[in-house]
Amino acid sequence: MRDLSVSRSTPASTLAMAALGAALLVMFAAPWWAGRAELRLFGEIFLYMSLATLWNFLAGYAGLVSVGQQAYVGLGGYMFFAATMFWGLNPLLALPVAALIGAAISAPVAALIFRLRGAYFAIGTWVVAEVFLLTFAQVTSLGGGSGTSLPVGVVKGLSESRDGREALIYWLALGIAVLVVGAVFAFLRSRRGVALTAIRDNELAAKSLGIDIWWTKFTVYVVTAGLTTLVGGLIFLQKLRISPDAAFSVNDWTAVVIFIVVIGGIGTLEGPILGTLVYFALRETLADYGTIYLIALGVVAIAVMLFAPKGLWGLIRGHRGTELFPLSRRVRGLTEKGQ
Amino acid sequence: MDWINAIIQGALLGGLYALFAAGLSLIFGVMRLVNIAHGDLIVLSAYVALTTSVGLGLNPLLALVIVVPVMAAFGYALQRLILNRTMGDDLLPPLLVTFGLSVIIQNALLMGYSADPQKLQAGPIETASVSLGPITLGVMPVLVFAVAVAVIAGLQWMFYRTALGRAFRATSDRQDIAQLMGLNRAHVFGLAMALSLAVTALAGVFLGIRTSFDPAAGASRLIFGFEAVIIGGLGNLWGTLGGGVILGIAQTLGAKINPGYQILAGHLVFLLILAIRPRGLFPRMDG
Amino acid sequence: MPDPILSIHGLDAHYGDFQALYGVDLAVERGQVLAVIGANGAGKTTLMRSISGLLRNAPDAVRWQGRPIGALRADQIAALGIALVPEGRLLFPSLSVEENLIIGGQLGRKGPWSLTRIYDLFPILKERRNVPATALSGGQQQMVAIGRALMSNPELLMMDEISLGLAPVIIKSIYEALPGIVGEGLSAIVVEQDIAKALSVSSHVTCLQEGRVSLTGGSGELSRDAISKAYFGV
Numbered sequence: 001m002r003d004l005s006v007s008r009s010t011p012a013s014t015l016a017m018a019a020l021g022a023a024l025l026v027m028f029a030a031p032w033w034a035g036r037a038e039l040r041l042f043g044e045i046f047l048y049m050s051l052a053t054l055w056n057f058l059a060g061y062a063g064l065v066s067v068g069q070q071a072y073v074g075l076g077g078y079m080f081f082a083a084t085m086f087w088g089l090n091p092l093l094a095l096p097v098a099a100l101i102g103a104a105i106s107a108p109v110a111a112l113i114f115r116l117r118g119a120y121f122a123i124g125t126w127v128v129a130e131v132f133l134l135t136f137a138q139v140t141s142l143g144g145g146s147g148t149s150l151p152v153g154v155v156k157g158l159s160e161s162r163d164g165r166e167a168l169i170y171w172l173a174l175g176i177a178v179l180v181v182g183a184v185f186a187f188l189r190s191r192r193g194v195a196l197t198a199i200r201d202n203e204l205a206a207k208s209l210g211i212d213i214w215w216t217k218f219t220v221y222v223v224t225a226g227l228t229t230l231v232g233g234l235i236f237l238q239k240l241r242i243s244p245d246a247a248f249s250v251n252d253w254t255a256v257v258i259f260i261v262v263i264g265g266i267g268t269l270e271g272p273i274l275g276t277l278v279y280f281a282l283r284e285t286l287a288d289y290g291t292i293y294l295i296a297l298g299v300v301a302i303a304v305m306l307f308a309p310k311g312l313w314g315l316i317r318g319h320r321g322t323e324l325f326p327l328s329r330r331v332r333g334l335t336e337k338g339q
Numbered sequence: 340m341d342w343i344n345a346i347i348q349g350a351l352l353g354g355l356y357a358l359f360a361a362g363l364s365l366i367f368g369v370m371r372l373v374n375i376a377h378g379d380l381i382v383l384s385a386y387v388a389l390t391t392s393v394g395l396g397l398n399p400l401l402a403l404v405i406v407v408p409v410m411a412a413f414g415y416a417l418q419r420l421i422l423n424r425t426m427g428d429d430l431l432p433p434l435l436v437t438f439g440l441s442v443i444i445q446n447a448l449l450m451g452y453s454a455d456p457q458k459l460q461a462g463p464i465e466t467a468s469v470s471l472g473p474i475t476l477g478v479m480p481v482l483v484f485a486v487a488v489a490v491i492a493g494l495q496w497m498f499y500r501t502a503l504g505r506a507f508r509a510t511s512d513r514q515d516i517a518q519l520m521g522l523n524r525a526h527v528f529g530l531a532m533a534l535s536l537a538v539t540a541l542a543g544v545f546l547g548i549r550t551s552f553d554p555a556a557g558a559s560r561l562i563f564g565f566e567a568v569i570i571g572g573l574g575n576l577w578g579t580l581g582g583g584v585i586l587g588i589a590q591t592l593g594a595k596i597n598p599g600y601q602i603l604a605g606h607l608v609f610l611l612i613l614a615i616r617p618r619g620l621f622p623r624m625d626g
Numbered sequence: 627m628p629d630p631i632l633s634i635h636g637l638d639a640h641y642g643d644f645q646a647l648y649g650v651d652l653a654v655e656r657g658q659v660l661a662v663i664g665a666n667g668a669g670k671t672t673l674m675r676s677i678s679g680l681l682r683n684a685p686d687a688v689r690w691q692g693r694p695i696g697a698l699r700a701d702q703i704a705a706l707g708i709a710l711v712p713e714g715r716l717l718f719p720s721l722s723v724e725e726n727l728i729i730g731g732q733l734g735r736k737g738p739w740s741l742t743r744i745y746d747l748f749p750i751l752k753e754r755r756n757v758p759a760t761a762l763s764g765g766q767q768q769m770v771a772i773g774r775a776l777m778s779n780p781e782l783l784m785m786d787e788i789s790l791g792l793a794p795v796i797i798k799s800i801y802e803a804l805p806g807i808v809g810e811g812l813s814a815i816v817v818e819q820d821i822a823k824a825l826s827v828s829s830h831v832t833c834l835q836e837g838r839v840s841l842t843g844g845s846g847e848l849s850r851d852a853i854s855k856a857y858f859g860v
Binding site: 508 | 678679680699700701702704705709710712716718719720721725728729730732733774778
């Protein structure tokens with residue numbers, strides 16, 4: 001007779017974590033083996049992976065379906081520009097400063113829009129993003145409605161050579177992706193994460209267990225906003241130019257991100273990562289078709305939502321509940337006992 | 340006098356916003372569905388009106404005879420074929436599907452009509468006005484406001500005095516028991532969406548006569564409609580008209596201070612009301 | 627022997643992974659009142675939900691006048707003339723008393739029942755016809771629920787625990803009205819936890835226990851012992 005034990009890792013997850021470690025090493029070395037265009041693409045992939053993971057954390061785990069995360073992407077861009085241009089901060093310092101400002105601003109925003117429920121909450125987040133857009137369009141020192149470019153001095157402050165700069169931006173993107181996925185993973189494994197899962201599964205039951213739903217969701221919202229602001233800062237460091245329409249674009253920073261998560265599999269850690277890879281594969285093949293590719297993406301996302309609501313990852317893992325990230329606790333030894 | 344004029348123009352503009360909001364309010368009331376594509380459907384209606392009025396040489400106001408039934412039929416089909424599959428306890432599927440729909444409509448319009456702004460030409464009525472002492476009122480804004488009042492009165496009557504309204508309220512109360520009464524939920528929802536898009540068609544045509552529009556114009560129409568609904572109080576149709584008027588006045592007063600503040604002022608008033616009266620200014624008594 | 631108006635054969639019912647009914651068989655003949663009894667959780671309400679179409683079944687599991695109806699939607703089943711008074715009444719709170727009754731008749735099936743006859747049967751409802759239905763007392767709400775089902779002029783009336791939560795004197799008056807209701811060739815299924823009540827109004831009885839039929843027979847013919855054994859399983 002065997003003993004029962006509880007553990008989170010499975011042979012699949014141990015293998016996956018090892019493979020992930022290896023992949024990270026290879027990707028870390030990318031500046032030495034990849035060309036300039038690939039490096040830029042990889043950087044963009046990591047930034048979208050971060051945005052998708054964050055949106056999934058918000059919507060898939062905390063049930064806060066936002067269609068206004070572009071508010072924080074744009075805020076991050078503008079705060080990064082302001083911090084480097086007006087306050088003379090080093091770009092590497094300006095990024096975390098932008099993130100802190102984003103988190104600080106998101107707290108009163110949350111207090112306000114948490115008064116809206118469900119889908120109305122979603123549109124409320126959009127209003128907030130519009131307010132940010134219209135506000136920054138009024139700031140003439142940041143170029144008003146037409147936007148501004150990052151001064152050469154700031155860019156050079158990062159690194160004198162173009163190659164060095166691009167490698168650094170790439171490493172920042174890789175680092176932020178690791179940070180974001182790692183932070184969400186750590187949060188979900190913590191006590192708070194267990195509370196979050198309990199709320200998702202049954203809000204009423206969670207309440208009766210003494211879980212403070214408002215605070216838990218508030219924390220998730222603020223953490224997500226701060227990290228999204230960080231990603232936004234880096235996005236516009238990579239672009240070197242910012243304008244209100246680009247910074248607060250609902251298509252670029254929310255629609256695409258939502259489609260990525262839905263197609264990959266909402267409510268899992270693996271889904272957004274898989275979805276990002278699928279999205280970029282599609283984009284690189286269909287980019288020449290212009291608008292039709294956004295239509296196709298929308299159609300695919302609707303089809304997935306209707307016919308495979310758990311996304312591609314849900315299809316792959318099937319009923320066995322395979323997890324590459326060791327997240328759920330599993331009881332070992334049960335099947336052996338049954339035999 | 341300038342300020343009073345701005346307030347009156349804003350109130351009339353509020354009629355248009357109430358039309359944006361009425362369709363949104365209707366489907367939320369019947370099936371708790373929030374349609375993120377609502378604004379894009381308004382813009383789609385304007386394009387349908389553009390094509391019919393140009394193609395048939397009709398005044399866009401006459402084109403309503405075609406646009407309204409076309410949009411209603413589209414709404415019924417949309418609900419039966421797609422949206423009904425998403426209805427359930429989980430709010431994520433309808434939200435994401437209508438969001439996807441929004442992106443599809445927007446980009447399809449972009450492909451079909453390009454990003455160039457368009458306008459519906461309604462002829463002399465656009466510039467016609469009447470003077471009441473020092474105040475000059477445009478005939479079109481007054482007409483739009485009157486239509487908004489009529490639409491809301493009509494919806495109110497339909498809801499509380501007709502068999503269809505009874506079916507809507509019963510289905511909204513208890514879907515499964517309504518089904519036991521022989522009401523096919525899928526059909527009732529289809530009718531609600533058809534009615535919503537019929538109102539949307541009106542809103543789209545009036546929007547297109549009033550201002551120029553482009554494929555990306557939907558998002559802000561959705562937001563204006565949504566703000567009117569929340570300011571007025573969920574589930575209160577007359578409140579929605581009040582919400583539209585308040586939003587319209589906030590915008591025209593904002594624009595009077597600085598043209599760049601027009602939309603921003605509306606959003607800020609909305610957020611202010613959300614902060615001090617989260618259930619809206621005219622919440623439903625029994626809600 | 628006449629063909630039964632409703633026959634159920636081998637009916638299984640599930641809520642997700644949980645199976646609530648196992649191979650239930652029963653039949654109702656025209657004009658018959660069948661009592662379905664059983665303890666809490668025996669599957670009585672599930673059976674009502676299955677027949678009325680709120681739960682979908684295999685097409686052949688439920689037959690109506692010989693026609694398979696197990697897979698039809700609830701509104702299609704209502705149109706055939708099967709009406710349910712659901713457990714807990716479940717009136718429409720946004721509708722007035724009269725609107726609740728009218729919507730019960732919205733299918734427009736012909737028959738003896740009309741607003742006037744419902745008001746004759748339950749005069750108090752006429753007095754209060756413009757009040758929101760949920761503003762009534764529990765007993766009056768139950769009258770509305772029964773009236774709402776009758777307004778569809780059903781051929782089979784199913785009543786799920788109509789005495790639940792009501793004062794004994796109210797229960798008595800509602801049960802006194804029942805013979806007048808089922809007198810006109812109407813068939814009925816009465817679901818009750820109260821065995822004596824169930825036996826007093828029915829000609830046949832079916833007992834459920836843990837999702838299975840544990841006993842069936844004429845209401846007058848079954849012994850107390852047999853019934854309590856089938857009911858409690860001891």
